[in-house]
Amino acid sequence: MPELRRDPIVGRWVIIATERARRPDQFIQAPSEQTAEKPCPFCEGMESHTPQEIYAVRSKGSAPNGPGWDVRVIPSMSPFLRIEGDLDRRGKGIYDLMNGVGAHEIVVETNSHVANMADLAEEQIAKIIGCYISRIQDLERDERFKYVLVFKNYGVSAGGSRVKHSRSQLIATPVNPKRVKEELVGARNYFDAHERCIFCDLIRQEIEMKSRVIVEIDGFIAIVPFAARFPFEIWILPKKHASDFVHLTDAQKGALSKIIKTVLQKLKIGLNDPPYNYIIHTAPFRRQKTGYWRTISEDYHWHMEITPRLTRVAGFEWGTGFYICPVTPEAAAKYLQEVAT
Amino acid sequence: MSELRRDPIAGRWVIVTTDDPNKPGDYDHEEPHNWRPGACPFCFGNESSTPPEIVAIRDNHTGPNTPGWQVRVVPNKFPALQIEGDLERRPLGMYDMTSGIGAHEIVIESPYHHKDLSDLLDSEVTNIVHMYCQRTLDLERDKRFKYIMIFKNYGPGAGASLEHPHTQIIALPMVPKSVKEEIQGAKNYFEYRERCIFCDILRQESEDKERIVLENKNFMAFCPFVSRFPFEIWIMPKKHTGLFCQTPYEQIPDLAVLLKGIIAKVKKVFGSPAYNFIIHTSPINSDAHSMDSYHWHLEFMPKLTRVAGFEWGTGFYLVPTPPELAAKFLREA
Numbered sequence: 039m040p041e042l043r044r045d046p047i048v049g050r051w052v053i054i055a056t057e058r059a060r061r062p063d064q065f066i067q068a069p070s071e072q073t074a075e076k077p078c079p080f081c082e083g084m085e086s087h088t089p090q091e092i093y094a095v096r097s098k099g100s101a102p103n104g105p106g107w108d109v110r111v112i113p114s115m116s117p118f119l120r121i122e123g124d125l126d127r128r129g130k131g132i133y134d135l136m137n138g139v140g141a142h143e144i145v146v147e148t149n150s151h152v153a154n155m156a157d158l159a160e161e162q163i164a165k166i167i168g169c170y171i172s173r174i175q176d177l178e179r180d181e182r183f184k185y186v187l188v189f190k191n192y193g194v195s196a197g198g199s200r201v202k203h204s205r206s207q208l209i210a211t212p213v214n215p216k217r218v219k220e221e222l223v224g225a226r227n228y229f230d231a232h233e234r235c236i237f238c239d240l241i242r243q244e245i246e247m248k249s250r251v252i253v254e255i256d257g258f259i260a261i262v263p264f265a266a267r268f269p270f271e272i273w274i275l276p277k278k279h280a281s282d283f284v285h286l287t288d289a290q291k292g293a294l295s296k297i298i299k300t301v302l303q304k305l306k307i308g309l310n311d312p313p314y315n316y317i318i319h320t321a322p323f324r325r326q327k328t329g330y331w332r333t334i335s336e337d338y339h340w341h342m343e344i345t346p347r348l349t350r351v352a353g354f355e356w357g358t359g360f361y362i363c364p365v366t367p368e369a370a371a372k373y374l375q376e377v378a379t
Numbered sequence: 380m381s382e383l384r385r386d387p388i389a390g391r392w393v394i395v396t397t398d399d400p401n402k403p404g405d406y407d408h409e410e411p412h413n414w415r416p417g418a419c420p421f422c423f424g425n426e427s428s429t430p431p432e433i434v435a436i437r438d439n440h441t442g443p444n445t446p447g448w449q450v451r452v453v454p455n456k457f458p459a460l461q462i463e464g465d466l467e468r469r470p471l472g473m474y475d476m477t478s479g480i481g482a483h484e485i486v487i488e489s490p491y492h493h494k495d496l497s498d499l500l501d502s503e504v505t506n507i508v509h510m511y512c513q514r515t516l517d518l519e520r521d522k523r524f525k526y527i528m529i530f531k532n533y534g535p536g537a538g539a540s541l542e543h544p545h546t547q548i549i550a551l552p553m554v555p556k557s558v559k560e561e562i563q564g565a566k567n568y569f570e571y572r573e574r575c576i577f578c579d580i581l582r583q584e585s586e587d588k589e590r591i592v593l594e595n596k597n598f599m600a601f602c603p604f605v606s607r608f609p610f611e612i613w614i615m616p617k618k619h620t621g622l623f624c625q626t627p628y629e630q631i632p633d634l635a636v637l638l639k640g641i642i643a644k645v646k647k648v649f650g651s652p653a654y655n656f657i658i659h660t661s662p663i664n665s666d667a668h669s670m671d672s673y674h675w676h677l678e679f680m681p682k683l684t685r686v687a688g689f690e691w692g693t694g695f696y697l698v699p700t701p702p703e704l705a706a707k708f709l710r711e712a
Contacts, residue, residue: 042552044475051553118394118689118697119381131583132576133604138381138394189688197687207689212383213392215693236473243472264474317692345691352538353530354459354547356680357657358555362459 043265046228046236048220051265051360063373065269065348065365067310080203082107082149089113092143093172095165108162109169110146111208117142118209125182125212141177141186141210145169146203153202154192154311156302163295166206170318171284173208178323183210185218185322188283193313196347206316214322221319222338229337237339238279240264250371253300256293260301262371267361270309270370272301272344281335283320298342300379305346308377312346319343382701386605387568387576389560393605393696401609401699403648403708406683413535414542420456421487421543429453433484434513436506449503450510451487452548458483459549466523466552482518482550486510492543495533495651497643504635507546511658512631514548515624519663524550526558526662529623534653536682554662561659562669569672577674578619580604590706593640597633600641602702602709609684609700610648610709612641614677621670623660638677645681647712653682 044051079087085103093111100106113121119140127136147166148158155163174186190206191198214222228236244250244261252260252272260274274297276290286294305312320340324331355361382395420428423446432443433452441447454462460481467478488507489499496504515527531546532539554562568576584590584601592612593600600614614637620626626634638656645652660675690696 042477042479046473046475049556051556118396130604131587132387132579133583134385134387136383138383185693187689187692189692191687195685197685209689209693211693211695215695216392217692217694220694239473243474247472264471315688315691317688319692343692350536350538351686352532353655353657354528354532354549356655357528357530357557357659357678358526358551359557359560360551360555 045263045265046224046240048217048224061365061369065309065312065346067312067348076201078151078201078203080146080201080205081151085110088146089115093169093176095169105149107149109148109165111169111173112144112146114142114144114207119211136212139182139212141180141183141208143173143208145173145206145208147205148203151202152204154302154306155190155204155206156299156306158204158299160292160295160299163298164291167286167291167294170206170208171286174284174320177208177210180210181325182212183323184212184214184325186210186320187215187218188318190314190316192315193347196313196315198313218319218322222322222334225337225339226333229333235279235337235339237275237341241275241277249368252304252371252374253297255297255300257290258293258297260297262367262374264367266363266367266370268345269348269363269365270305270312270346270374271363271367272305272374274298274301274342274344275339276341279336279339281321281338281340283318283340301344301374303379304374304377305344307379308374309346309348312348314344314346316342316344384605387564387580389557389564393607393698395606395698395701400701400704403610403700405699406609406649415540419492419541419543421451421485421541421545422492423490426451429485430456434510436510446490449489450506452510452514453485453487455483455485455547460551477552480523480552482521482524482548484514484548486514486546486548488544488546495544495642495646496639497646499639501632501636501639504639505632508631508635508638511546511548512624512626515660518548518550519624521550522664523552524663525665526551526554527660528555529658531654531656533655534651534682536653537655539653554665558659558662562662562673565672565674566669575619575672575674577615577676581615581617589703592644592706592709593637595633595637597630598637600637602706604702606698606702606705607696608680608682609698610645610681610705611702612645612679612709614638614641614679615674616676619674621661621673621675622663623658623675626675641679641709644709644712645679648708649681649683655680655682 042051082105089112091110091112094107095109096107119138119142121141123137123139125136125139170188177186187209225236250262257277259277263273321334321338384393418425426444430453435448435451438447460479460483462482464480466480511529518527528549565576590601600612603613656679658677661669661673
């Protein structure tokens with residue numbers, strides 16, 4: 039009998055297939071074709087082929103837009119949103135619209151031509167996390183922005199580009215995105231009823247039940263969520279309550295990079311380098327601390343969602359918001375636990 | 380400068396590229412077709428390789444599960460949900476779950492392996508749409524079901540696992556989240572204005588004209604102002620109708636012609652891209668009265684781009700071709 043599971047935060051139902059379930063090893067990817075690569079604009083020495091850098095972690099004495107960097111942030115070459123201009127909210131008949139104001143930045147994660155973040159050193163991943171934080175804090179100063187999403191598209195079927203140089207993206211949006219709002223509202227409703235953070239309760243339950251935990255490292259936990267939408271979906275959460283990603287201490291940055299590296303390596307080894315996306319969900323900027331925002335630092339808990347792209351989202355998912363997950367979260371967690379890194 | 384547009388029904392924001400928008404040739408959507416080898420279970424003569432048929436439109440004197448049919452409905456061999464059993468809701472610590480009760484049927488649209496809806500006769504497409512209605516009416520009688528979703532995945536990029544064109548019907552024991560959101564949005568609008576938001580959208584679209592792709596007496600096909608995907612098309616009945624299966628019998632040919640028409644147009648512009656369509660209708664067997672405020676419609680989405688991290692993380696969509704331009708390309712095709 040298939041099972042329907044409900045995501046406790048946003049209330050989304052997921053169908054966990056049991057009849058048509060596939061074994062975890064049936065998701066192992068076929069080796070991808072090697073394509074000949076043009077000179078890569080993201081490698082060290084090619085800085086003049088990208089727009090001027092916004093921020094970089096550099097060795098002493100090196101000049102901006104020259105070699106000598108570890109992590110480099112540049113504006114997107116094909117931005118979805120533009121940094122210049124006013125929002126100009128307006129109506130058009132029954133419709134609402136506004137200008138596409140926002141920021142769209144690319145974080146070049148390494149100066150050498152490495153494709154997968156899984157293959158970067160922990161120290162390098164810690165620098166990337168530091169970069170995310172600096173950029174989010176800087177973008178927060180722009181009053182037009184409400185939210186910054188950090189995300190990564192790795193591999194063509196995850197929406198990534200064909201240039202295989204590891205990078206992630208940041209987009210600052212002038213409205214709070216719907217998916218984030220749903221989580222915020224779900225978390226606040228739970229807090230109103232229980233005076234506890236729903237994510238903290240979830241972590242407590244996962245630690246007790248064990249069956250969906252992949253790994254725990256120095257204050258962080260990686261789990262396959264109870265109502266996973268996708269096969270091998272993974273969430274990484276800080277075990278201690280924290281609403282904002284930007285408040286990580288240096289020690290926490292180190293621990294987070296360790297668990298990210300471990301999880302990405304497990305995916306790479308266990309499923310043969312699958313395409314994946316990750317996103318970081320953190321609390322929105324607090325321009326005011328009353329009303330709606332009053333309890334956000336107590337009721338919301340930042341986390342990272344990693345979703346390998348192993349199946350295609352089809353008509354049913356688009357039409358219903360229901361997902362059909364062809365492997366049980368427990369089997370996926372067990373499989374990943376056992377992958378040696 | 381791009382534009383942010385807000386969906387008036389579900390409240391979702393969409394980013395529309397207005398500077399240097401993508402033209403049809405800018406989409407790189409061709410994907411290798413690696414269909415599973417072997418005999419097609421949906422072709423004539425292979426009726427025994429599907430579960431026994433539920434219903435079929437057949438030539439006289441042909442028996443069930445033999446050749447001689449035009450449209451054939453069978454249970455999905457690998458159903459996402461199972462028809463037998465009771466809906467058992469239970470907790471697991473802080474989590475909620477239920478047994479996976481539901482129906483999962485396949486409508487084999489024709490015996491022709493290589494003919495999509497756009498290649499069939501108007502009368503053949505009309506028969507298929509009739510079949511959607513007939514199955515919906517039958518499934519509605521099962522009081523365990525709260526929602527019936529009709530959808531099609533065409534091409535591997537849209538999630539189809541078999542090449543032979545087919546539509547799927549899933550009956551669910553609860554109203555799905557994205558339908559609930561639309562219903563709630565429509566209800567809020569209705570309470571405020573005492574008008575159906577979809578009727579207002581139709582009114583505005585027929586005034587603006589620039590997003591209309593095709594229309595006839597009873598239906599309109601247009602690229603919605605807040606499309607989520609490039610070249611997304613909606614078909615709506617012009618007269619307010621809450622449930623898909625309430626579509627009057629004599630209007631079904633008009634719907635079939637429009638459905639066939641938009642698929643033909645998309646194929647003229649893009650070759651044969653993968654696509655999905657879904658029918659959004661009111662819930663069944665519930666007290667939630669949405670008949671006045673909700674208006675059934677069909678959403679058609681060619682798969683030209685890939686949904687990536689940003690969309691998953693935010694629920695924002697990026698539309699590289701404005702709906703006005705998409706509608707123009709489609710009208711002229």
